[in-house]
Amino acid sequence: MDAMSRALRRAARSPFSDEIEWAPMPSRFTRPPFNSYEGKTDPVEHVSHYIHMISLHAHNDALMCKVFPSSLGSTALRWFNGLRKGSIRSFAELIQEFGSRFVTCSRVPQPVDALLSIKMRVSETLQSYANRYWELYNEIGGGNEKIAANTFRMGVPEDSELRESLTKRPPEDMRQLMRRIEEYKRLEDDRLQNKGKAPLLGRSRQGVIPARPKKDFKMQEPEAQIEGVNVAFKEPVHKILDRIKNETFFRWPNKMGGRSAEKESPPTTAGSDRSHPRCPRGTEAAKGVLTVACIEGESPEKRMKVGRLTISFGEEDLQGSIQPHDDVLVVTARISGLLVKKVMIDQGSGADMMYPDLFEGLGLKSQDLAKYDTPLVSFDGRVVVPEGQISLSVDMKGKEVIVTFIVVQSFSPYTAILGRPWIHAMKAVPSTLHVKVKFPTEYGVAMVRGNQ
Known part of the structure; x- marks a missing residue:
């Protein structure tokens, strides 16, 4: 009981001077929620936090002194109760005594090295x-x-x-x-x-049961047989066509039963990997592969129309890709004459976007931008105000269109996004499943493979 009495007497004995002890307190003062100091962390950080929380009353020195004990935990409060009566005459003296007592808990700043x-x-x-x-x-x-x-x-x-x-x-x-x-x-x-995904090419097909057509199901035979062959071009296609335009496989039957050498190029379309006996077989290309199809029994005009409009994806387009996957379609494109990687093709985007890394990499400045005030919504749902817009050329497999990019100052893992405006201008058909995009060109259907 004697120990309890001594502790109570110490707690009732104030270490503040009479000037602080009898100073009036504000009538509507509310104690802020302080961090409780237990004598284990940096005392300087605690004092900084205390001053910040009570900053509205920082001019009232007496109040700063009287409220400070309420920010102390049990260990620090025992130190406060042990201070000599009347020894503290200002808040500066209080925090000096506090820092001297708990200096061993001070955080030692790390050197830059x-x-x-x-x-x-x-x-x-x-x-x-x-x-x-x-x-x-x-x-x-x-x-x-x-x-x-x-x-x-x-x-x-x-x-x-x-x-x-x-x-x-x-x-x-x-x-x-x-x-x-x-x-x-x-x-x-x-x-x-994607670490656990295995490529489709080379995967064992054992245990896969092919689907059987129903007995009463009849497939209608096409009017014209279309066979395709991959032809590699190591020089401009128009030079090759001028050189071989009189060859047999580029002569079409005329109305009189003879053959005429047409100057226009043969039709092109997406075909299979089988080789037609009347089509030339090419070698591996260094700059890309176009798919050229030979169609028999039709006029050149009809063949050109079929070749230009037919874009399709088959099982062979899955070869070389990692399946299954949920990857986006990311390609390489030539923008304003420079080869740019990590360009995303997104059918869900109603605008063609450009991000800071590409904007700076192209050497563009803010004065190059035209005004664009319509706000956009980013992937994470935030509203982004564009910096402006700029029109640049975008070339893919030799087909070039002018794209108006909206420049935003926002982070993206991609350098640019080609949305529906570019897709429609190119008449392109992207497939995220096959990780490819196909589009018609002057010489047939071109294909660009995405990077997973």
């Missing part, structure tokens, strides 16, 4: 490494943005795509660095999700 010691571990994800790096970076404090990119890059493995990107195109500020890291985080997540 500590950033060089943090390295990405074997099999560690970029997300985990970035979390460790930023935790240490924040302990060091601000003012180190110039060295952040270099130290972060040095901690990434030498064969990393992110390290190569940061070396070739160093970010100008912290915002660009964070955007680049987030981009590669998402790419890493996509790869981890």
Whole structure:
């Protein structure tokens, strides 16, 4: 009981001077929700938090002193109750005594050199490494943005795509660095999700039962047999056509039963991999493959019409792709004369979009943009106000159209999005299942394979 009495007497004995003890309190003062200090964390951080929470009354020194004990936990409160009576005459003296008592809990600031010691571990994800790096970076404090990119890059493995990107195109500020890291985080997540997928090509077909047609089902035979062959061109197609226009397989029957050499090119369409006996067989192309079809028993005009309008996808288009998947269709295109990767083709987008990395990579400036005030909704549901719009040429497999891009200052793992305006201008048919897009050209149906 004597110990309890002594403790109560100490708690009732105020360490504040009479001037502070008898100072009037505001009539409508409400105590803010302070963090309770237990003597285990940095005392400077606690005092900073306290001053911030009671900043509306920072001019009232007596109030600052009287309220401070309510922010202390049991350990710190025992220290406060042990202060000598009348020893505290101001809030400055109170926090000085508080800091002296709990100085051993003060956080020792890390030197800038500590950033060089943090390295990405074997099999560690970029997300985990970035979390460790930023935790240490924040302990060091601000003012180190110039060295952040270099130290972060040095901690990434030498064969990393992110390290190569940061070396070739160093970010100008912290915002660009964070955007680049987030981009590669998402790419890493996509790869981890697709890690268990196996390519369709070469997969065993044992156990697969082919579907049997019903006995009373009859398939109507087409009026004209269409056979296709993949022809590779190592020089412009129009030169090849001029050279072989008089060959037998490019002569069409005329009304008199003879043959005439037509100057117009033969029709082209998406065909199968089987070789027609009257069509030339090509070799592997360095610049791409066009599918050329030979159609017998029709006029050149009808053949050209069929070849231009028929775009289809078959089982053979699945070969070489990773199945099953839920990937988007991402291709490479030539924009304003430069080869641009990570271009997404999206039928669900009503606009053609361009993001900051591509805008800066093309050397464009804000003065190059035309005004565009209509707000857009991003993937995450946020409303984004565009920076403006600009019209540029987009070339794919030699077919070029002018696209009006809307430029937005927002993060995206893609450099640009080609939406319905581009798809309709190209008369293209994209297929996310086959990871391909096909469209008619002057010489037939061209196909561009996406990158998974």
